Amino acid sequence: MKNCSETLNYNIGLLEELDSIFGNSCKIVNLLTKPPKRFYLRINTLKINKKDYLKILKENNINFYEDEIIDYAIWAPINGPYEIPIHDKKVYVNKYASESVYLGSNLYIPGILKTDKIKKGDKVTIFSKNNIPLASGTSAIDYDDIYKLKNGLAVIVEESVYRSPKIRELPGFNEGYIYSQSIPSILIGEIIDPNEFYKPLIIDMNAAPGGKLGVIAQKFGRNSRIIAIDRPSKVKDLKEKINRLGYDWVEIIGGDSRYASHELNINEKADLVLVDPPCTNLGVIPKLYDQKTLRDMIVLTKYQKQFINEAFRLLKHGGTLIYSTCTLTYSENEANIRYAMSMGFDVEEIKVKSDALKNDYGIRFTPDRGYPGFFISKLIKSG
DSSP: OOOSOSSEEEOHHHHHHHHHHHSOHHHHHHHTTSOOSEEEEEEOTTTOOHHHHHHHHHHTTOOOEEOSSOTTEEEEEOBOOOOOOOOSEEEEEOHHHHHHHTTTOOEEGGGEEEEOSOOTTOEEEEEETTOOEEEEEEEOSOTTHHHHHOSSEEEEEEEESSBOOOGGGSTTTTTTOEEEOOHHHHHGGGSSOGGGOSSOEEEETTOTTOHHHHHHHHHHGGGSEEEEEEOHHHHHHHHHHHHHHTOTTOEEEESOGGGHHHHHTOSSOEEEEEEOOOOOOTTOSSOSOEEEOHHHHHHHHHHHHHHHHHHHHHEEEEEEEEEEESOOOSTTTHHHHHHHHHHTEEEEOOOOOOOOEEETTEEEEOGGGTSOOEEEEEEEEOO
């Protein structure tokens, strides 16, 4: 089996795994290089309602549309691809900056890998590390500022291959009115009814970057106790986001959540646990370069089971586990749910309006339907 893409390098074993699900792995892999059709915002209803925020956008001549399913989600189309001018001065950026700049976001200093000797005001073109042109714009810094400042705006993007709104420039961003989030991730807030719980204890075992954590905080409010755990290196950024959004009652802890029951001294007490473990990330789009093997998937699958084990220890009898990933493989999704069922979890049908693919283990969003790849399962601890 030949490799499907010049920019995405997946070995034969991994492609065969995708073939078993989709029938044509190359079609799916090629779709991963394109962005979703819509750019979504979640409106933070703890600070503003949708009607008032849409009014603010209209006053600023910014067009967004109401989502057909989720009341607090709005979207704008992602347009492109476009040709961009290639300037003499070049800036090369990392994977994460590549994917955002490609859609029109400004470039910030931490995303720079290397650059020509640029000066403030220079016209520059931004490239991925594998030499794909992403966007062009105007430098906001001098070359030496990269090392002096370490943070801050580097390039004001003026033309990009694909174009979506610049989240940080939208009205209400600094005030915490909005959060940029994919629609499958927002949907997690819709599959849980807060009325089923009374002052619940909620634990997010893989809280960064904070999208699903924010949905849960928004839905449950201050009558809940929410504990968010992630690696210590992610705590500062997570706290800044949570504070901007006004979820100041959320407890954020740096640590390894595979041992949360011991570290928190919580055993069979949680009402709701979220597990969104590290995965192969095959569903994240657009992808400009990536390299994964079947071995990567196997190693991660074993790692993911450790979070499921700990969720079982944390949850009380009848408690709810929401398991989700941003990947496409069967092993990291349905097979892990089968493992959870063998421990004493029962799958509960997800009853939400969407055109996601449903099976006996959960729901899938796929790139061939214009979505990022995503999987969600809802489980009840019965054992």
